[in-house]
Amino acid sequence: MSNALSRLLETRDWLMADGATGTNLFNMGLSSGDAPEIWNLEHPDRIKTLYSLAVDAGSDIFLTNSFGGNASRLKLHGAEGQVRELNRAAAEIGREVADASGRVVVVAGSVGPTGEIMAPMGPLTHELAVEMFHEQAEGLKEGGADVLWLETISAPEEYAAAAEAFKLADMPWCGTMSFDTAGRTMMGLTSEDMVKLVRGLDNPPMAFGANCGVGASDLLRTVLGFSAHGVERPIIAKGNAGIPKYEDGHIHYDGTPELMAEYAVMARDCGATIIGGCCGTMAAHLEKMHDALSTRPRGPRPTLDQITALLGGFSSASDGTGDDVPAPRRNRRRRG
Amino acid sequence: MSDEEDIILADLDDEELVQQMMDDLYDGMREEIEEGVNILLERGWEPYRILTEALVGGMTIVGADFRDGILFVPEVLLAANAMKGGMAILKPLLAETGARTIGKMVIGTVKGDIHDIGKNLVSMMMEGAGFEVIDLGINNAVEAYLEAIAKEQPDILGMSALLTTTMPYMKVVIDTMKDQGIRDDYIVLVGGAPLNEEFGRAIGADAYCRDAAVAVETAKTFIARKHNQAPA
Numbered sequence: 006m007s008n009a010l011s012r013l014l015e016t017r018d019w020l021m022a023d024g025a026t027g028t029n030l031f032n033m034g035l036s037s038g039d040a041p042e043i044w045n046l047e048h049p050d051r052i053k054t055l056y057s058l059a060v061d062a063g064s065d066i067f068l069t070n071s072f073g074g075n076a077s078r079l080k081l082h083g084a085e086g087q088v089r090e091l092n093r094a095a096a097e098i099g100r101e102v103a104d105a106s107g108r109v110v111v112v113a114g115s116v117g118p119t120g121e122i123m124a125p126m127g128p129l130t131h132e133l134a135v136e137m138f139h140e141q142a143e144g145l146k147e148g149g150a151d152v153l154w155l156e157t158i159s160a161p162e163e164y165a166a167a168a169e170a171f172k173l174a175d176m177p178w179c180g181t182m183s184f185d186t187a188g189r190t191m192m193g194l195t196s197e198d199m200v201k202l203v204r205g206l207d208n209p210p211m212a213f214g215a216n217c218g219v220g221a222s223d224l225l226r227t228v229l230g231f232s233a234h235g236v237e238r239p240i241i242a243k244g245n246a247g248i249p250k251y252e253d254g255h256i257h258y259d260g261t262p263e264l265m266a267e268y269a270v271m272a273r274d275c276g277a278t279i280i281g282g283c284c285g286t287m288a289a290h291l292e293k294m295h296d297a298l299s300t301r302p303r304g305p306r307p308t309l310d311q312i313t314a315l316l317g318g319f320s321s322a323s324d325g326t327g328d329d330v331p332a333p334r335r336n337r338r339r340r341g
Numbered sequence: 342m343s344d345e346e347d348i349i350l351a352d353l354d355d356e357e358l359v360q361q362m363m364d365d366l367y368d369g370m371r372e373e374i375e376e377g378v379n380i381l382l383e384r385g386w387e388p389y390r391i392l393t394e395a396l397v398g399g400m401t402i403v404g405a406d407f408r409d410g411i412l413f414v415p416e417v418l419l420a421a422n423a424m425k426g427g428m429a430i431l432k433p434l435l436a437e438t439g440a441r442t443i444g445k446m447v448i449g450t451v452k453g454d455i456h457d458i459g460k461n462l463v464s465m466m467m468e469g470a471g472f473e474v475i476d477l478g479i480n481n482a483v484e485a486y487l488e489a490i491a492k493e494q495p496d497i498l499g500m501s502a503l504l505t506t507t508m509p510y511m512k513v514v515i516d517t518m519k520d521q522g523i524r525d526d527y528i529v530l531v532g533g534a535p536l537n538e539e540f541g542r543a544i545g546a547d548a549y550c551r552d553a554a555v556a557v558e559t560a561k562t563f564i565a566r567k568h569n570q571a572p573a
Contacts, residue, residue, distance in 0.1 A: 027505035037509040038453030038482075081453065081480045120456050126418045159414075185535075187410025191458065217535075249508065249535055251543035256509055284505045284535065321410050331411050334402050335367035 008177050009111045009151040010211060013065055014239060019273050019298055022243055022281025023059035023067040024291050030055065031255060040082040042074045045094035056102040058288040060110055063295030066279065067110065068154050069095040071145060072117035075137045089144040096148025113154035113179065114145030116167060123162040131166055138170030146176050155180035156216050159191040161202050172208040181216040181241050184227045188324025195325040196230025214241025217283045220248055221260065221268040222316040225275050226309060230326050232276025239278035244268060246285035258285020265290040266297035267315050274304045350376050355384065359395045366399035369419025371426040378427045388434040396427050400469035404554030414458060421465035442473040444564045447489045448499035449477030451510040456503035459532060462553040463499060470557045483514045490527060496567065497528045497560055508536065512544035528563045532556060
């Protein structure tokens with residue numbers, strides 16, 4: 006099945022995705038604690054500006070303002086009855102911006118985690134998770150999203166539930182996880198584990214990868230982990246622009262546009278095809294990233310030492326792959 | 342491991358049993374922990390000694406391996422569940438003997454943020470370490486925090502945020518406490534995956550805690566400091 010993303014991937018060997026959503030919306034006046042998705046209806050002009058920032062900086066793909074647009078998250082704001090409407094609006098505004106750009110730009114319908122722990126450890130059943138993701142997917146589809154874009158996932162069960170839901174919506178999709186805990190996801194998944202997870206799905210994503218997490222260095226270590234197992238489908242790298250700092254009453258991420266340009270080129274050398282930013286990545290960062298990706302040649306696959314030399318140290322010595330995995334402090338006996 | 346099936350907890354001497362309970366806590370084996378607690382009670386152990394030596398001791402190891410990236414959230418949830426099984430037996434007995442808690446904490450995820458996995462881990466690990474924990478759940482406005490600390494008079498206020506869009510709200514709470522002149526009456530600890538120490542300081546918290554294990558260590562340090570400063 007052909008779509009805007011698959012057509013771009015046929016002709017290009019790298020694509021640039023977008024940067025931050027939350028950080029940009031703060032600059033437009035979003036209050037801390039409020040749901041960004043409500044703005045799709047209340048301030049569509051600002052959401053249009055948000056998308057245009059990415060498109061004008063050269064992004065080939067941008068994510069819709071619907072990260073927290075599932076029933077579980079919107080319930081906090083009493084908006085669980087508006088899932089379809091808010092997601093449809095997020096994609097409609099995106100469609101308008103993409104179609105007016107004069108080139109092929111992919112509207113990717115962002116789908117974030119439910120925030121619940123899945124059964125048996127937590128209260129969220131597989132069926133309910135599929136239902137929530139499906140509801141959101143239908144809204145994004147109605148609004149004209151080209152693909153769905155699952156992001157910041159920690160649990161393999163949740164990733165699989167979304168894959169199933171997107172099949173029900175009959176939509177192509179991409180999906181990234183967040184490797185923020187000692188190089189693994191919060192649930193302990195390594196980069197290698199994710200490659201296996203993606204391979205085993207009935208409805209696999211068009212592209213998979215990592216987003217958010219701890220910083221550019223960690224993210225590239227994860228990308229190296231993915232590409233070490235072959236590149237059967239495009240790899241996505243969407244790292245944060247450094248780490249958050251609190252300055253003059255607002256959040257600022259300390260990664261400079263120049264640093265993010267280095268990160269972008271290095272991400273491509275690590276094996277990523279779709280490269281973007283996450284929290285703290287503003288238009289100025291995207292412009293530098295686009296310049297660097299357009300003008301600088303590809304290089305050899307970087308080593309871990311080269312990554313840390315250019316982008317800073319890792320948050321943990323090991324990322325759970327290879328032979329240097331730390332040993333448990335207690336003896337394990339039978340399970341269950 | 343085939344011979345492992347043969348462990349009979351009641352056949353172990355006290356020291357072996359406590360060691361085995363630490364292993365079983367690590368493996369999240371709730372029924373075995375409950376059995377171990379009951380055996381030690383039958384052998385005449387004080388509830389407080391079982392709590393500290395077997396359960397808190399075991400959870401400290403779980404916490405250390407969580408901190409070091411050896412155990413992850415699913416394993417820690419299992420361990421905490423096993424701990425809860427043991428605590429359910431000990432709690433009424435501890436209440437009878439009037440065993441002290443080492444401190445009290447009010448904790449909650451800030452307004453707009455649903456993510457409570459880390460916060461729940463902190464709650465469980467703090468309880469495991471002997472703290473009394475009042476958990477306000479998710480999505481707490483500044484009023485909810487202030488009401489809870491006025492009512493509960495805790496030693497510690499813990500706040501958690503996981504999103505770029507909710508992190509600054511922790512500063513809103515701290516600033517309101519300052520305005521009311523009550524900021525310094527409490528130890529304020531903050532946490533959440535994207536945060537860091539510098540961020541914690543910038544918003545006026547006493548400390549940023551990277552994970553649940555660090556939260557316990559930090560809480561103990563601050564409580565000890567507070568006691569040292571208290572008038573004799």
